[in-house]
Amino acid sequence: MLKIGITGGIGSGKSIVCRCFQLLDVPVYDSDARAKWVMHGDPELREGLISTFGPNTFDAQGNLDRPYLAQRVFHNQEELAKLNALVHPQVRKDFHRWLEAHAQAPYILKEAALMFESTAYTQVDHVLTVSAPVALRQKRTLARDPHRTAQDIDAIIHKQLPEEERLRRSQFVLYNDDRQLVLPQVIQLHQTFLGLASNSSHH
Ligand SMILES: CC(C)(COP(=O)(O)OP(=O)(O)OC[C@H]1O[C@@H](n2cnc3c(N)ncnc32)[C@H](O)[C@@H]1O)[C@@H](O)C(=O)NCCC(=O)NCCS
Numbered sequence: 001m002l003k004i005g006i007t008g009g010i011g012s013g014k015s016i017v018c019r020c021f022q023l024l025d026v027p028v029y030d031s032d033a034r035a036k037w038v039m040h041g042d043p044e045l046r047e048g049l050i051s052t053f054g055p056n057t058f059d060a061q062g063n064l065d066r067p068y069l070a071q072r073v074f075h076n077q078e079e080l081a082k083l084n085a086l087v088h089p090q091v092r093k094d095f096h097r098w099l100e101a102h103a104q105a106p107y108i109l110k111e112a113a114l115m116f117e118s119t120a121y122t123q124v125d126h127v128l129t130v131s132a133p134v135a136l137r138q139k140r141t142l143a144r145d146p147h148r149t150a151q152d153i154d155a156i157i158h159k160q161l162p163e164e165e166r167l168r169r170s171q172f173v174l175y176n177d178d179r180q181l182v183l184p185q186v187i188q189l190h191q192t193f194l195g196l197a198s199n200s201s202h203h
Pocket residue numbers: 009010011031032035036065066067069070073080083084087091112113114156159160
């Protein structure tokens with residue numbers, strides 16, 4: 001089965017683009033949502049998080065306290081590396097299980113903000129980057145996330161790869177820059193991926 005990774009910086013529009021592909025019946029693995037699900041549900045990982053970040057990592061109801069963890073890790077490289085080392089191996093395993101359940105699809109998308117910063121790119125055949133100018137990404141994220149300041153968003157941007165690097169390492173690009181229409185690009189990419197999938201299944 002063909003596996004396409006989809007990435008992009010914060011606020012680039014990955015989620016919105018993935019929703020378009022879902023409407024075309026393409027299964028989408030949302031790494032971020034699955035990471036949160038695994039952090040919540042895997043008892044061993046839960047223990048690891050509590051011993052690394054303290055009992056405040058989970059609230060009284062047992063839910064992950066995301067603002068607390070965001071405050072701890074997004075302003076501290078070492079803490080972020082510890083979080084990634086705990087979470088990313090479990091997400092890799094979860095992805096393998098998920099793939100088995102979607103073996104019938106011609107191709108799937110794996111959405112990950114950290115495609116190249118983590119090892120996610122090694123689990124896909126090609127990478128599609130959703131690209132938008134950084135000022136537009138900041139504006140969209142501020143509008144979407146009222147709890148984040150412009151400084152919080154800048155800190156996250158600096159923890160991610162620079163846009164040129166991300167583009168250099170991707171095989172496909174979708175421009176979500178308020179100049180080019182998204183849907184025609186999605187449909188064209190869908191045709192391309194179906195073509196690639198049928199080629200690879202003939203070998
Ligand atoms: C630290 C957490 C709890 C903060 O949650 P919060 O709701 O405040 O932020 P959210 O998840 O919406 O992330 C905000 C943005 O930060 C970026 N981001 C998320 N995790 C990371 C990370 N580990 N490193 C760099 N950037 C990240 C993404 O672009 C995301 O859009 C959360 O981001 C988390 O659980 N991260 C670890 C899981 C992970 O690495 N996910 C990324 C894909 S596997």
